[in-house]
Amino acid sequence: MSSSPTPFNRLLLTGAAGGLGKVLRERLKPYARILRLSDIAEMPAATSEHEEVVRCDLADKQAVDQLVEGVDAILHFGGVSTEHSFETILGANICGTFHLYEAARRHGVKRVIFASSNHVIGFHQQTETLDAHCLRRPDSYYGLSKSYGEDLASFYFDRYGIETVSVRIGSSFPEPQNVRMLATWFSYDDLVQLMECSLYASDVGHTVVYGVSDNKAKWWDNRYAAHLGYAPKDSSEPFREKVEALPPLPADDPQRIYQGGAFAAMGPFEGK
Numbered sequence: 130m131s132s133s134p135t136p137f138n139r140l141l142l143t144g145a146a147g148g149l150g151k152v153l154r155e156r157l158k159p160y161a162r163i164l165r166l167s168d169i170a171e172m173p174a175a176t177s178e179h180e181e182v183v184r185c186d187l188a189d190k191q192a193v194d195q196l197v198e199g200v201d202a203i204l205h206f207g208g209v210s211t212e213h214s215f216e217t218i219l220g221a222n223i224c225g226t227f228h229l230y231e232a233a234r235r236h237g238v239k240r241v242i243f244a245s246s247n248h249v250i251g252f253h254q255q256t257e258t259l260d261a262h263c264l265r266r267p268d269s270y271y272g273l274s275k276s277y278g279e280d281l282a283s284f285y286f287d288r289y290g291i292e293t294v295s296v297r298i299g300s301s302f303p304e305p306q307n308v309r310m311l312a313t314w315f316s317y318d319d320l321v322q323l324m325e326c327s328l329y330a331s332d333v334g335h336t337v338v339y340g341v342s343d344n345k346a347k348w349w350d351n352r353y354a355a356h357l358g359y360a361p362k363d364s365s366e367p368f369r370e371k372v373e374a375l376p377p378l379p380a381d382d383p384q385r386i387y388q389g390g391a392f393a394a395m396g397p398f399e400g401k
């Protein structure tokens with residue numbers, strides 16, 4: 130990408146109070162004259178006339194409709210971000226993502242970046258290499274909700290021409306926290322680069338890309354997202370010694386078998 134792309138007039142970031150939302154609140158500033166920041170949780174007030182802070186529950190269709198009015202593109206990071214009962218996931222992730230696309234349609238928004246997840250493919254084994262065309266094997270109700278989000282993205286492009294980049298985020302934290310994350314780690318700098326690529330690349334249709342750094346341990350192949358121009362710069366390798374010094378897990382631990390790790394063994398949530 131060019132070093133200084135033309136800023137959008139107004140970008141909407143959902144999930145702005147969350148871990149990645151806080152990072153993006155700072156790092157998206159060059160890309161928008163006004164950043165509209167939204168979450169169900171409390172957030173620090175706007176720090177300048179370039180920010181708008183709007184509390185909004187994604188499960189509230191009317192509120193989401195108002196939230197989306199006047200924005201040029203959406204980075205959809207809000208929602209329940211770990212495994213929970215279906216009922217907990219339903220409002221924010223399934224209804225919420227539908228409300229967001231409906232609002233995008235009504236208000237003429239042309240581009241969404243959807244924070245999908247590796248848990249869409251989490252029941253594939255760690256010995257497999259996956260591309261964007263692989264069979265999805267969700268590992269959780271959470272993963273199912275992200276799979277539904279990807280299908281919404283596909284439908285809203287085919288039916289209404291709203292483009293989406295669905296980013297199957299691996300593990301985006303300051304550093305990898307365990308051996309599995311040597312393959313799934315996605316540095317904040319690489320996250321920001323992928324957001325820039327996803328906002329500015331032309332003709333993305335519905336593109337699925339794995340949100341992952343240039344790790345030596347590789348499970349994911351981004352050949353079908355080459356048109357985004359994403360070229361990760363970071364690697365988990367400098368953290369290898371540190372995470373390999375952690376107490377080893379038994380060979381049958383899901384964190385050693387499945388790409389989705391521990392999510393593949395959560396639940397049931399409704400008793401026996």
Ligand SMILES: NC(=O)c1ccc[n+]([C@@H]2O[C@H](COP(=O)([O-])OP(=O)(O)OC[C@H]3O[C@@H](n4cnc5c(N)ncnc54)[C@H](O)[C@@H]3O)[C@@H](O)[C@H]2O)c1
Binds near residue numbers: 169209
């Ligand atoms: N961090 C990662 O490694 C990772 C990996 C895969 C996918 N993701 C996805 O990226 C996004 C951001 O992840 P994160 O790590 O910052 O998670 P997070 O849990 O820190 O942030 C999610 C935010 O969504 C908000 N939210 C929850 N329910 C809501 C509702 N009903 N209405 C409005 N807002 C609501 C929460 O208050 C929270 O601030 C999530 O969608 C997550 O599923 C993250």
